[in-house]
Amino acid sequence: MAEQEDPIKQGKSDVVRAARLSVAPMMDWTDRHCRYMHRLLSSRSLLYTEMVTSPALVRGGALHLLDFHPDEHPVALQLGGSDPAELAAAARLGARAGYDEINLNVGCPSDRVQSGTFGAILMKQPGLVAECVAAMQDAVAVPVTVKCRIGVDDQDAEDVLPEFIARVAATGCDRFIIHARKAWLQGLSPKENRDIPPLDYDLVLRMKGLFPALHLSVNGGITSLEQAQAFLDAGLDGVMVGRAAYHQPWDILAQADARIFGEIAATADPVDIALAMIPYIEAHLVAGGRLHQITRHMMGLFAGRPGGRLWRRVLSEGASKRGAGPALIHQALARMQAAQPA
Structure with missing residues (x-):
């Protein structure tokens, strides 16, 4: 009798393959209705929830925020928080709800997120992020990943980003999505933070050279599948598309299965x-x-x-x-x- 593959390992490999192209978590946009339509467009791409805060789940009992349609798989839950025990409890709730991956937000620059000491401000505390990720990994069997910026404010991204990745990867976390912009926590609005800080794709590519064993995806300013494929050809493991996938879903997602995953596109119109x-x-x-x-x-x-x-x-x-x-x-x-x- 042929040996059956461990379903947990199978699930992890499925979500890693799907991460070749993913749709970014976007507040007020990538809710369950949006994700359901995106899944109709692409059967392969990895979908992410809006950020859900760990206090809302653990202290507020807002478990309805975890609702999703079974057809959304593979789908990842993005959490925001900075308390290791609370994030572990939230991750456990997400895994129990059936999510294929739990992602920690270390990139959102909004004032509300800063006041809660999570999001992009955590780029200044790689040790705390490592504690959070380690606690989440201990709590769940599904992959735990991190979405981060290249740095914040006046940090030297060349120094900060590799140190951050190394500290967090030491916990066993092997997948990172890197938004190739700094976040300016003072002086720029969240909307401005999506456009004004310059993109540094070369730095993200250098991270793949420094950490060849890690699965690294790039995010930020990607507007076409041609651009996405170029990053994959350059050696990155995945590409995360944000606003373009939302505003032009047919151009990005309906073509993704064929062009990024090498499958025959099933939908013609x-x-x-x-x-x-x-x-x-x-x-x-x-x-x-x-x-x-x-x-x-x-x-x-x-x-x-x-x-x-x-x-x-x-x-x-x-x-x-x-x-x-x-x-x-x-x-x-x-x-x-x-x-x-x-």
Whole structure:
């Protein structure tokens, strides 16, 4: 009889393969409705939740924040926090909920995150991050990973980043996602922190040379699959795409399985995705949800295509109205089709 593979090892290898291309955790964007649509577009890419704070789960009991659809796999939970014991308890809750990976946020620069002593400010405390990661690893069998910046404020990233990676990797953590920008904790808003600090992709590439055994992904400013493939060809293990995957999901995710993972793309048109969302929408409405909670994530489905603006207008004007339902999707598609040149 052939020896069966350990399901835990199989799950870890699956999530590592999926990390070749991932969608970044984005507050207010990558909720479960967004992720469900992203999974329809790509069966292979790794999806991440919005950041969920460990106090909300452990002290606040907000376990509804862990809800996700089984079809989202492989999917990772991103946690924010700085207390090792609390993060371990939150990681345990995430693993129990079925997440394939638990990720620690060491990159978010918002004031709210700083006041809680987690996010990017933890780049200044690699020893504490190592304690947190070690506690999380002891608590769960699924992979524990770290998403970080190259540094914060006036830190010399050339010195800080390799020291940070080495300290945390000493715990056994072997996967890092590096946002190739510093975070400026004073003087820049979270939005400005996504654009103003210069990108230093070369530094991230040098980290792969310094730590060849680690799985390193790059994040920040990546807007196309061509750019993503170039990083993979240069030796990085993964690429994480943020806003481009949200605003142009068809261009990024619908092509990813073929171009990044070497598989045959199954879906030929974004219309198919819009129609495939209807059963999910119906179930959400039956459960008491509102249409706009889902369609707000579908606005970019036809980005750059004829009728894309009309699609967005029909959804934005109609989805919040009382009684709005799947008929609005059909209406938007019909309006688009009617506007096409003969």
